[in-house]
Amino acid sequence: MGGTLCKIGSPLLSFLLCSLCTPLQLIDKDFFKATTDTTIDLEAVEYEQLYLAVSESCNFRCKYCRQKKTSTIENMSIVEIKNAIDIFYKVAKTPKSIVFFGGEPLLNFDGIIYAINYVRSFDDNIPFSMVINGSLCTKEIADFLSSNKVEVIVSLDGPAIYHNLARCNANGEGTYEKAIRGYKLLKESGCKTGITTVIGPHNEEFFEELIEWAIELKPNSLGFCLPHGDEDNYAMKLSSFDLVHQRMMNAYEILHKKGINLxxxxxxxxxxxxxxxxxxxxxxxxxxxxACKGNRFGICEGPITMHDKFFDSVDKLPTCIKEYKKTSPFYIKDCRSCIAYRICGGSCVFDKLTRFGRTDIKDECRCGLTRMIAEKSLEIVLNSISNTEKCRVISQEERNNIIDKLERSLI
Incomplete structure (x- = not known):
């Protein structure tokens, strides 16, 4: 049933519904594959993105963070950063993005400056982005990131009263004031700035306030992120994943009308x-x-400080990739009857390994949300069909012209 329902979508429907959904040109084209493609190649490797974990250290002690804590600064050296970039450009046929990550990336701002200047010496086009906690961002840093067109995502868990319950410093003090200051400096500099919000026990009951807060801050992008980790992780102790899924769908409808994409x-x-x-x-x-400190390489940013999850050569990564690919619903037979089968993507692989010790299994903590997304999508499709009853049926030539226009918009 799920496979049949998911075939309802078409480029034509996307064209008709452009006012109801985010325009296709604003979505990462590589996020999608052709509707007929429900096969997977476990051996295929197509590197296109480099994560530079420029610092494994952090000045925060967030309650749900899975990384090992250290009181010393553990940064990638300039030599290691250059080596990682060189290797990436050697093995990636089509390099498409570089992400600065951590830890807290701004603890190694010199490394970030070097990386950007080095890459720009031979590649003028590849986009940069980074995820930061906001507290270390100064006007000078914001201006540099803006002038180099770096997209910045700031971790903020809602208004101060909720953010400070989970995102603390080493002394257990709240961090909202410093984090929001950094966010505002980035916005003032003209930097493309988004927000990522972890949903956990500290804010799950207050979605209305989260929505109002997000509308006021006007981020360029917004993520309400389901928690990661095992059952003992602070954020995983939600009162009800089903309720959170429904609240996220309600948030989508409100935020979308305000021009904010969840x-x-x-x-x-x-x-x-x-x-x-x-x-x-x-x-x-x-x-x-x-890429991490010590010339170590992996494929997942989840275990950055878990050194046994990384290797001394990218040549050893395909074995891990093969196992990670088994997370796909196209590989898991039990997923094929689900309405969300074609759009699920299998959720977080590292979470599955952490909780179940295997990748080829469903993650019910996330399945519910994806099913709700598919059901809402189907509702939009059916409503669109009913709203076009009085419209004349377009000719095949007109249909082909519309589809051709859509295809060109994705190039």
Missing amino acids: VQVEQKMNAFISGRTIPYECKACGKRIV
């Missing part, structure tokens, strides 16, 4: 309506290289 919902909804598939939710499944 990433977790919009991408999959566009895939469903446009008739595309999402074999993997994460680029760790063959498209990403993560």
